[in-house]
Amino acid sequence: MGVGQVSGAVSQQQRRERIRQAVLADGTVRIERLVEEYGVSGMTIHRDLDVLERQGWLRKVRGGATSTPGSLLPRSVGARRSDAAEAKSRIARHALRHLSPGQVVALDDSTSGLAVAERLGELAPLTVVTNFLPVINRLREEDGVHVIGLGGDFHPGYDAFFGLHAAEMAGALRSDVLLLSATAVVDGHCLHRSLESVQVKRALMRTAATRVLLADRSKFERRAVHELAPLTEFDLVVVDPATPRPVLDELRERGVAVEVAEA
Known part of the structure; x- marks a missing residue:
């Protein structure tokens, strides 16, 4: 993305998404260049960078911003879906054992939850x-599945709705089972790279009768910024069959209920 490539006015959301993409592609951006490219004030660009930094996309530095360490950077939905795809599929098939027709099932903005959604037609009727x-x-035309979408601020990078409205709506709905995932599991705690995502996930957790965490082995090899919850709250x-035995032993020693998806 270079100077002169932006034609016409863009919305705040579009501008921030393009800045995010530029940081991912180039590793760094300069404020003065962004001011010239988008025709906005330096203060506006500072606010954009502040928001993107809070979301974990970048780190502000003097005069601009740089990418954060790779373990903290969110990736596209497509990349997330392909990562550990077979493990997520196995976990999803196993998770179906804990669901029954007629239930209200909550799914977060994870591709692990999406793997579950791809099989929910087998258990219809469901909400x-x-x-x-x-x-x-995926579910909008699935017979017998009623979908309730949590509205709010749409974030293209996550392909999901976040913000106060999404969290408030999540807190007003009751689910029988919540299936969610996170960026990382460290020292008995779930962590996520996005504070906005954490806000909605916590609201879903507060109103779920049963909470199930879906965690392929890669979650135990990463780190992230924002704490979601201790594992004991699930x-x-x-987990998938490739999860190392020492990890399983540690989880059980912490009092965490663990099931290994069948190979």
Whole structure:
């Protein structure tokens, strides 16, 4: 993305998404260059960078911003879906054992939850509550599945709805089972790279009768910024068969209920 490539006015959301993409592509951006490119004030660009930094996309530095360490950077939905795809599929098949027809099932903005959504037609009738657009699109024409979408501020990078409205709506709905995932699991705690995502996930957790965490082995090899919850706040953690034995032993020593998806 270079100077002169932006034609016409863009919305705040579009501008921030393009800045995010520029940081991912180039590793750094300069404020003065962004001011010239978008025709906005330096203060506006500073606010854009502040928001993107809080979301974990970048780190502000003097005169601009740089990418954060790779373990903290969100990736596209497509990249997330392809990552550990077979493990997520196994975990999803296993998770279906804990669902029954007629239930209200909540799914977060994770691709692990999306893997579950792809199989929910087997258990119809169901009601599904989610803030994740790919889940909504996958289930919108599924016979017997009623979808309730959590509205709010749409974030293109996550393909999901966040913000106060999404969190308030999540807090006003009751689900029988919540299936969610996170960026990382460290020292018995779930962590996520996006504070906005954490806000909605916590609201879903508060109103779910049963909470199930879906965690392929890669979650135990990463780190992230924002704490979601201790693992002991989940009724069950479902992991894939490749999860190392020491990890399983540690989880059980912490009092976490763990099930290993069948190979």
